[in-house]
Amino acid sequence: MNAIIALSLFGISSLFLGFLNNRKILLPATLIFILIALGLNFTDWNHEYLWFNNMLRTNNLSINFTTVILLAGLLVVAISRGFGDDEEHSHPAEYYAIMMFSLVGAIMMVTYENLIMLFVGLEILSVSMYVLTGSDKRNLRSNEAALKYFLMGSFATGILLFGVALVYGATGSFDIHGIGLAVKDAKSQMGGLYGPILTAGVIMMLAGLLFKISAAPFHFWTPDVYDGAPSLFTAFMSTVVKTAGVAATYRLLSTSFPDMYGTWGNPMVYIVGATLIIGNLTAVYQQSFKRMLAYSSISHAGYLLITVLAKRPETNASVLFYSLAYSIATISAFAVLILVSEAKSKAGKPDESFDALNGLSKNNPLLAFVLTVSMLSLAGIPLTAGFFGKFFIFTDAFSNPSGIFKSLLVVAILMSAVGIYYYFKPIIAVYMRNGDIEKIEISPIYKYTLILTTILTIVLGIAPDLVKKLF
């Protein structure tokens, strides 16, 4: 909880830091701010509190999700390199401030007790992301992406809000635990027959949230927006926003609507199946590394959503572990992409195709290794955190006895085999193809971030219990 207050204040103060005319101070200041927030986050550990007239509820699960989100935010800030000195980014303080504000929104999305707070958090996060997506002012694709994201995103938020209103109408409560009780009553009185208003409300809320997670069939904005946005903010979107969205969905479904599994269970199975299939199969055909990562993020939304359907007490830890493993690997992949695409820029524009990676290992063995580990992790190959992420999710999923769910698992397994196909393209490009990339200069903080994410990925791939025990 203190993290929200602290980060809001830090966001505002970093706006004022911008007046100092000293760009160098911003990056370390922001890192320290987020680290402090991360520390403050743990002050509520093992105490379940309600805050602000029952608006937010902190518990260990929400604190853990906050940790993953802040960690992802921290890593993204660490690879921001102060946003360069060019005219495009003449006000770096604003970017840092917006990133911190969006983290506040994300934390609210994992801590909400009242649905209004879910909406407010989602809006804070989304509006920040609309701005950041369009932050590459002179780039047409960035502008297009921002507009597209804004139009579709606001529509989705509207649907979510409509769903909230309907659920309020049906249950008389904005409080997720209150709604849960009302649904339980309705179940015991009417034997699982819920009125159309409640059903419509649940479906609409889910649609709004699934849009943010970019699950099929609400994923159409993802490739264009991820592709158009500056790579740094794409990394931010595909980790922080995704984790927050999944956490919010998980919280909503497991607190308010576990008794309505009959209503949303089967549609979710189809949505997850479609997300996995569309994300993975389309990723195979991409020529651009960045666009491939966009589709890969869709497919990982599918794996993450499997946890929503699994019914086991251990699932909390599984979804956290997966989010962490996925975020770390994605950020290291983007970090390498940012460096390489700038080094190989064509006509002033960064080259984000797979070909840009050709022969990277020759002069940049560290970058090649980092990229390889992150790709192996995303593909779910053992020795990396991604394997255990998938492993825990599949194990939990086996506890759901329904037959249709078993076929979903088979789809998930087949799709992880497809995933190997496209995650190996960059690996093959860096090690086995010939190219001409000079040695890329990396700043120390950037380098340590890369080393840290890689080591974390491998350590979690050997001893997942180090982290899983904490969850």
Add this chain to the structure above:
Amino acid sequence: MLTISLILLPIIAGLLTLTTKGENSKTIASIFAFAEMILGAYVYHSFMPNATSQFAVSYDWIHSAGIKFSVGIDGISLILVCLTTLMVPFIILSTFKNNYKNAPTFYALILFMQAALIGVFTARDIFLFYFFFEVALIPVYFIAAIWGGEDRIKVTFKFFVYTIFGSLFMLLALVYLYMQTAGIAHKSDFESIYAAAKTLDITQQSYLFGAFFIAFAIKMPLFPFHTWQPDTYVEAPTAGTMLLSGIMLKMGTYGLIRFVLPIVPLAVDKYGMIAVILSVIGIVYGSIIAIQQKDMKRLIAYSSFAHVGLMAAGIFSRNIDGVQGALIQMLAHGINVVGLFFIVEIIQQRTKSRELARLGGITQTTPNLTVYFIILMLGSVAMPLTNGFVGEFLLLKGVYQYNAWAGAIAGLTIILGAVYMLRMVQKSMFGITSKITDGFADLTLSEKVVLFPLSFMVIWLGIAPNMFLKFTEPAVSQLLSILK
């Protein structure tokens, strides 16, 4: 603790090798590989011939899920641990003539591979087994894909995707079994899994059988899952081919013995015949294709495919001779195939060719090479008093007991094997000297250092197979008693 050292030593050695520069890496890698061999010999020496899992240790790995880092060596593991620790030093020595670019990485990958292989063969927890099973793939993929031949990218990628695809089915089966273990807190050690497997009905077993069979059949490979194999063997650098055919292939046969036989006995009863038929088809098919090969490396690749078919048939015949034969044959085949691939490498280095049509007449200047080649060849065609004979004899006996027809057809392997092997030796070594084989230099010392021990083992194991069979027998009997 001994088992853990067996796994850790190559990892440490690999990391040390990574820190070296250029030529030194060979020396460091081979020193550690020989140290590992001594450790392996010590394990062999202090092994008690009974059915228990020895040198066992067990730590919590993923506590909340009841998954343990549990390793141990029983008779079945022992033979494969011996194979791995014996072969890797010779595989490393066999590369001494080559100057690979990024040599430290190359040798580190071989050592990492060794650690993963030992892990596979000693794991006593299904998920630990799976973990190593997959991890073993990564080093060998990079060895083949970075240091391989012209067409390596496509070929090794097919190999990787194919085998991972199979393993994912096994993962599904393993998770399913894990969920069947007693209690709310599931366990994944072998004992709990074997206990849980007893409660499975025939439908469940059939699905599990299918999943396991695909995984292991791709790994070995069995007909019709073999299409990745010849290309990968040919494109990989020879050290990679040796690792793949000499050791890694045995992960599949080991898996059959360790999982398929004890866990799904009813399904093996029902579908075992299909597996035996596929294996026998593979034997004949592989042999016939081997006879027509023009490229020596490809010829040995197909011969390996034929041999592994016989091992699988022996395992699926589920009697003591079949399984024992398969075990001793795993060891023998590993030795022979590493030796034969090395000889091909020697010929290729000197003549820049592996094509039988362009070779010939090498014997005239190379008495040493000829002797070693013929010993290894005789081992491969299962001549009495060589290691191949013991294995193939037991295997054929086992298959014959299971089904006389299958045994008879599988017996063709000896005849066909003699045909393609003799053809290879004759075309490459005897006859008229060709332009490129003129003035072929005989073996150097570093080559003899590899070929002499291998040839010695071919004969020694042929004379005294009991030095291994006595260790495997109790474990195999116990395993087969589960089936009854």
